[in-house]
Amino acid sequence: MHxxxxxxxxxxxxxxxxxxxxxxxxxxxxxRLLGLIGMALACAPLVVxxxxxxxxxxxxxxxxxxxxxxxxLGGFGGQYSFGHAVFFGLGAYTGAILQVHAGxxxxxxxxxxxxxxxxxxxALGAISFRYGLRGSYFALVTLAMAEVFRIIANSVPFTxxxxxxxxxxxxxxxxxxxxxxxxxxxxxxxxxxxxxAVSSWVRHSRFGAALAAVRDNEDAARALGIDATRIxxxxxxxxxxxxxxxxxxxxxxxxxxxxMLVFGPAVSVEAxxxxxxxxxxxxxxxxxxxxxxxxxxQVATQALGQAPALSMALYGVILIVMVTFLPRGLGxxxxxxxxxx
Amino acid sequence: xxxxxDVSKRFGGLAAVDSVSLVLQEGRIGALIGPNGAGKTTCFGxxxxxxxxxxGQVVFCGRDITGWPAHQVSRExxxxxxxxxxxxTGQSVLENIAVGAQxxxxxxxxxxxAAEVAARVGLGEELAKPAESLPIAGRKRxxxxxxxxxxxxxxxxxxxxxxxxxxEIAEVVPLIESIRAGGTTVLMIEHVMxxxxxxxxxxxxxxxxxxxxAGTPEAVTRDPAVIEAYLGPGxxxxxxxxx
Ligand SMILES: Nc1ncnc2c1ncn2[C@@H]1O[C@H](COP(=O)(O)OP(=O)(O)OP(=O)(O)O)[C@@H](O)[C@H]1O
Ligand SMILES: [Mg+2]
Numbered sequence: 081m082h083x084x085x086x087x088x089x090x091x092x093x094x095x096x097x098x099x100x101x102x103x104x105x106x107x108x109x110x111x112r113l114l115g116l117i118g119m120a121l122a123c124a125p126l127v128v129x130x131x132x133x134x135x136x137x138x139x140x141x142x143x144x145x146x147x148x149x150x151x152x153l154g155g156f157g158g159q160y161s162f163g164h165a166v167f168f169g170l171g172a173y174t175g176a177i178l179q180v181h182a183g184x185x186x187x188x189x190x191x192x193x194x195x196x197x198x199x200x201x202x203a204l205g206a207i208s209f210r211y212g213l214r215g216s217y218f219a220l221v222t223l224a225m226a227e228v229f230r231i232i233a234n235s236v237p238f239t240x241x242x243x244x245x246x247x248x249x250x251x252x253x254x255x256x257x258x259x260x261x262x263x264x265x266x267x268x269x270x271x272x273x274x275x276x277a278v279s280s281w282v283r284h285s286r287f288g289a290a291l292a293a294v295r296d297n298e299d300a301a302r303a304l305g306i307d308a309t310r311i312x313x314x315x316x317x318x319x320x321x322x323x324x325x326x327x328x329x330x331x332x333x334x335x336x337x338x339x340m341l342v343f344g345p346a347v348s349v350e351a352x353x354x355x356x357x358x359x360x361x362x363x364x365x366x367x368x369x370x371x372x373x374x375x376x377x378q379v380a381t382q383a384l385g386q387a388p389a390l391s392m393a394l395y396g397v398i399l400i401v402m403v404t405f406l407p408r409g410l411g412x413x414x415x416x417x418x419x420x421x
Numbered sequence: 422x423x424x425x426x427d428v429s430k431r432f433g434g435l436a437a438v439d440s441v442s443l444v445l446q447e448g449r450i451g452a453l454i455g456p457n458g459a460g461k462t463t464c465f466g467x468x469x470x471x472x473x474x475x476x477g478q479v480v481f482c483g484r485d486i487t488g489w490p491a492h493q494v495s496r497e498x499x500x501x502x503x504x505x506x507x508x509x510t511g512q513s514v515l516e517n518i519a520v521g522a523q524x525x526x527x528x529x530x531x532x533x534x535a536a537e538v539a540a541r542v543g544l545g546e547e548l549a550k551p552a553e554s555l556p557i558a559g560r561k562r563x564x565x566x567x568x569x570x571x572x573x574x575x576x577x578x579x580x581x582x583x584x585x586x587x588x589e590i591a592e593v594v595p596l597i598e599s600i601r602a603g604g605t606t607v608l609m610i611e612h613v614m615x616x617x618x619x620x621x622x623x624x625x626x627x628x629x630x631x632x633x634x635a636g637t638p639e640a641v642t643r644d645p646a647v648i649e650a651y652l653g654p655g656x657x658x659x660x661x662x663x664x
Contacts, residue, residue, distance in 0.1 A: 096533065096536065097536055097545070097548055098549070099513065099515050099536070099548035099549035100515065100532055100533060100536045100548065102549070103513075103515055103516065103519075103532050104529055104532055104533075284528070285528055286523050286527065286528040286531070289516070289519065289520055289523060289528060289531075290520070290523070292509070292512065292516075293509050293512075293520045296508075296509035296510055296511055296512060297507050297508065297509050297510065299471070299491075299503070299507055300503070300507040300508070300509060300567070301492075301509075301520065302471075302490075302491040302492045302495070303469065303471075303491060303495055303500065303501050303502075303503070303507075303568070304495060304500070304520055304521045304524070304567065304568070304571050305492050305493075305495035305496040305500075305524045305571060306492055306520070307490075307492045307493075308492070
């Protein structure tokens with residue numbers, strides 16, 4: 081540590097204490113890890129031949145997207161939303177309306193849906209955080225918002241009201257519909273990787289450091305010049321935008337949406353459960369959580385059959401177990417030792 | 422540098438700060454002293470934008486900053502610390518300080534600068550530790566380091582010496598002097614009179630929300646009104662009598 085800096089290297093890097101080197105290297109390590117995971121998942125269809133298993137992985141990746149979206153606000157930002165379905169539904173309905181009423185291709189729905197999800201996030205964040213809502217009050221406002229939009233979608237004509245909306249079956253990458261299971265798998269993988277990359281950026285960027293500061297001590301953050309409201313609004317927008325992309329994926333995958341399916345509480349629960357199980361405020365937590373949950377519900381379905389409210393009841397039990405015994409999530413089991421090293 | 426003009430703040434029926442006016446010149450170390458509950462921390466809150474005054478003006482570097490939000494006051498160069506330390510729990514010492522440093526820096530530069538500041542306040546060996554694992558003296562240093570990393574023009578220190586033992590105090594006192602020597606104006610709230618005497622150019626004494634004395638440390642500690650505020654009515658007279 082006290083040897084002179086070798087020529088050609090910046091003194092700061094050469095003399096830097098290990099903790100500095102470790103923290104500065106975070107971005108690079110994260111990109112490398114995500115690259116490896118991405119490559120492994122991209123190669124998976126070469127090994128995983130059965131449609132059943134590929135569908136399982138597709139839905140787990142879709143769940144990773146939802147979890148990552150929620151985790152940006154809930155995990156990195158510490159603002160727990162119980163109504164992320166509001167963004168999901170807005171994305172899904174935007175996609176459906178553009179395709180059904182305007183005849184536009186699905187990719188425009190993905191872009192417009194994400195944009196509207198982001199705008200809705202900014203608006204909801206601005207309303208909530210300007211007035212200092214926190215904790216359970218914020219959670220309740222989000223929950224109420226999702227319900228309000230569910231009721232609106234149930235009532236107005238251009239959403240098909242309670243009947244829901246069906247998109248035309250058309251195959252082709254521009255329509256974001258695929259004949260093969262592989263097509264949907266790669267669509268879900270691409271979206272999940274974008275969400276993970278955004279999470280990694282949040283984890284290691286200046287923005288993310290400000291967001292974590294607000295989460296961990298808002299007064300201290302403000303004293304250091306951080307505009308807490310603006311940071312939280314931005315995180316809600318980012319989170320809402322990714323969540324809306326999840327809604328568009330749902331639409332393209334199932335071709336049919338109705339108010340309960342996309343604005344209902346089940347979506348909100350799916351979004352928050354993955355990160356809580358996998359590790360709140362970590363990049364990989366939502367991925368680990370999504371695959372773990374997909375596995376558990378698969379096993380449960382095979383053991384107990386398809387009971388209507390089974391998954392919700394199961395999720396409830398998992399949530400209680402996690403919060404009681406592993407509040408830091410599965411992902412932290414392994415990472416904990418290295419975290420502060 | 423900093424001027425309070427007739428500033429007041431009430432909490433319900435209690436006048437926590439009552440028509441306080443003071444002027445702190447650039448490049449000096451000022452001290453705000455007074456018995457418990459006198460309104461010192463409330464004064465810091467009023468200066469730094471955490472509390473909005475009911476009345477009066479706060480002027481910083483010629484600008485009326487009354488009613489500005491706290492983050493904006495901080496960006497202007499007026500940075501406070503907290504009497505009850507407020508670490509970012511769950512984050513390392515280095516991460517904590519880097520938040521202070523990142524206002525005008527990229528994340529990478531903020532981390533590098535944070536390590537320098539940590540070394541300066543004596544936290545150079547604790548960079549990787551979680552903030553909450555530090556003993557009280559370490560947390561006070563962290564509070565100071567984080568504010569220092571924001572490179573304030575005026576630093577408000579709220580009892581950074583409280584809870585420190587004499588050896589630790591002897592380390593931090595020269596550090597505060599060096600902060601001033603580096604061009605930062607300092608206003609400190611302090612109960613440790615030995616530190617006030619050795620550091621402060623000017624002292625304001627607050628009791629029950631009102632300023633009761635102002636001047637050099639020597640003059641203020643001889644002021645009968647100050648002695649009575651601390652020790653009760655009649656105390657000055659009793660002390661003056663040889664026993
Ligand atoms: N947010 C608040 N709401 C109501 N009363 C408050 C609030 N903050 C402070 N007070 C009251 O205002 C008075 C001044 O408090 P303040 O914290 O400013 O005193 P202080 O001089 O910093 O005291 P200490 O030396 O104990 O830190 C006290 O009586 C306190 O109880
Ligand atoms: Mg105080």
